[in-house]
Amino acid sequence: MTGRNAPDCPPNHGPDEVVTIVDLLDELAQGRAAVTFGEIVETLGARGFGPLLLALAVLLVLPIGMIPGVGGAVGLVMAVIGVQILRGGRGLWLPAAVRDRSLPSERLHSACLFLRPRMQWLRRHLRPRALALAEGAVSLRLIAVLLVCAGLVMAVMGAIPILPPLMGIPVLFFALGLTTRDGAAVALGYLLLVPPVVVMASA
Numbered sequence: 001m002t003g004r005n006a007p008d009c010p011p012n013h014g015p016d017e018v019v020t021i022v023d024l025l026d027e028l029a030q031g032r033a034a035v036t037f038g039e040i041v042e043t044l045g046a047r048g049f050g051p052l053l054l055a056l057a058v059l060l061v062l063p064i065g066m067i068p069g070v071g072g073a074v075g076l077v078m079a080v081i082g083v084q085i086l087r088g089g090r091g092l093w094l095p096a097a098v099r100d101r102s103l104p105s106e107r108l109h110s111a112c113l114f115l116r117p118r119m120q121w122l123r124r125h126l127r128p129r130a131l132a133l134a135e136g137a138v139s140l141r142l143i144a145v146l147l148v149c150a151g152l153v154m155a156v157m158g159a160i161p162i163l164p165p166l167m168g169i170p171v172l173f174f175a176l177g178l179t180t181r182d183g184a185a186v187a188l189g190y191l192l193l194v195p196p197v198v199v200m201a202s203a
Contacts, residue, residue, distance in 0.1 A: 014128070014180055014181070015122070015123040015124070015126045015127060015180050016123060017047070017050075017051060017179050017180065018054065018119045018122055018123055018126070018176065018179060018180065019116070019119045019120055019123055020051075021044065021047075021051045021054055021055060021119075021179075022112050022115050022116050022119050023112075023116075024043055024044065025040070025043075025044075025055060025108060025111075025112050026108075026109060026112035026113075026116075028040065028043055028108070029105040029106075029108040029109040029112065030105075030109070032105050033104070033105055034102035034103060034104055034105055035102060035103050035105055035108055036099065036100055036101065036102045036103075037073055037077060037094065037098055037099055037100075037101050037102075037103075038094060038099035038100060040052075040055055041077070041092055041094060041099070045091075045092050048178075048179070049081050049084070049085060049092075049178065050175055050177075050178030050179035051175075051179050052077075052081065052092070053078070053081060053147075053171060053174065053175035053178065053179075054172065054175035054176065054179055056074045056077055056078060056168075056171070056175075057168045057169075057171040057172035057174075057175050058111065058115060058168070058172065059074055059103070059111075059168070060074055060154075060164040060165060060167060060168025060171070060172075061164075061165050061168040061169060061172055062111050062114065062115075064103060064107045064108065064111050066164065067103065067104075067107070069101060070101075070103065070164075071154050071163070071164040072154060072155045072156075073098050073101045074151075074154060074164075074168075075150070075151040075152065075153065075154025075155040075156075075167075076094075076095070076098050076151060076154075076155050077092075077094060077098060077151070078147045078148075078150060078151035078154065078171065079147065079148045079150075079151025079152050079155065080092060080093070080094060080151070081144075081147055081151075082143075082144040082145065082146070082147030082148035082149075082151060083144070083148060085140060085141070085143070085144035085147070086141060086144045086145070086148075122176065126176060126180040126182045126185060127180070127182060128180070128181040128182060129181075129182055129183055129184055130182070130183025130184055130186075130187065131181060131183055132183065133177065133183030133184075133186040133187055134177045134178065134180075134181045134182055134183040134185075134186055135178075135181060139183075139186060140178075143174050143178070143186070143189075146174075146193065147171070147174075150167050150170075150171065150196075153167070154167055163196065166195050166196040167196045169192050169195075170189040170190070170191075170192040170193045170196070171189070172189075173185045173186065173188045173189030173192060174186055174189040176189075177189060
């Protein structure tokens with residue numbers, strides 16, 4: 001896996017993408033009772049792993065991640081994404097139990113309303129820089145390994161109330177960095193891994 005052609009860092013990605021992702025999720029939630037993980041993956045997966053990771057991290061950070069089963073499902077998807085990055089693949093296969101798990105559309109819509117102004121703020125501050133961290137092969141492989149480990153921990157320990165947001169915050173910054181090619185965001189993601197590691201070590 002190399003630089004600009006890596007599947008999770010398409011060359012057309014940039015700061016505007018973070019707002020587009022929220023818009024796509026909000027559109028997905030309109031006029032229905034629930035949205036499945038399979039539909040989220042289908043909607044965002046073609047845009048690369050960065051946007052999909054961003055959506056998953058948001059689910060963990062916001063209260064919607066406290067819905068029973070959501071943390072574990074998100075963790076499994078994260079682990080699969082990590083494996084695919086390591087393999088250099090583009091597709092994303094999910095087991096039916098995860099693909100069919102659903103989120104209340106009303107909760108997803110509320111999350112999008114909360115996120116939109118914050119993503120608009122981030123759009124003005126994120127930019128391509130420190131590209132070795134954002135799209136270099138070594139950093140991408142390290143992020144992939146961390147996603148596999150974090151995802152499996154979430155799948156097993158996702159019921160611990162404080163764990164989803166703690167795990168979601170570093171993944172959120174990894175996703176922001178991959179999506180906008182901003183290595184500074186990736187570096188912050190590495191730094192923010194310390195709190196969840198401390199929590200898991202003391203659990």
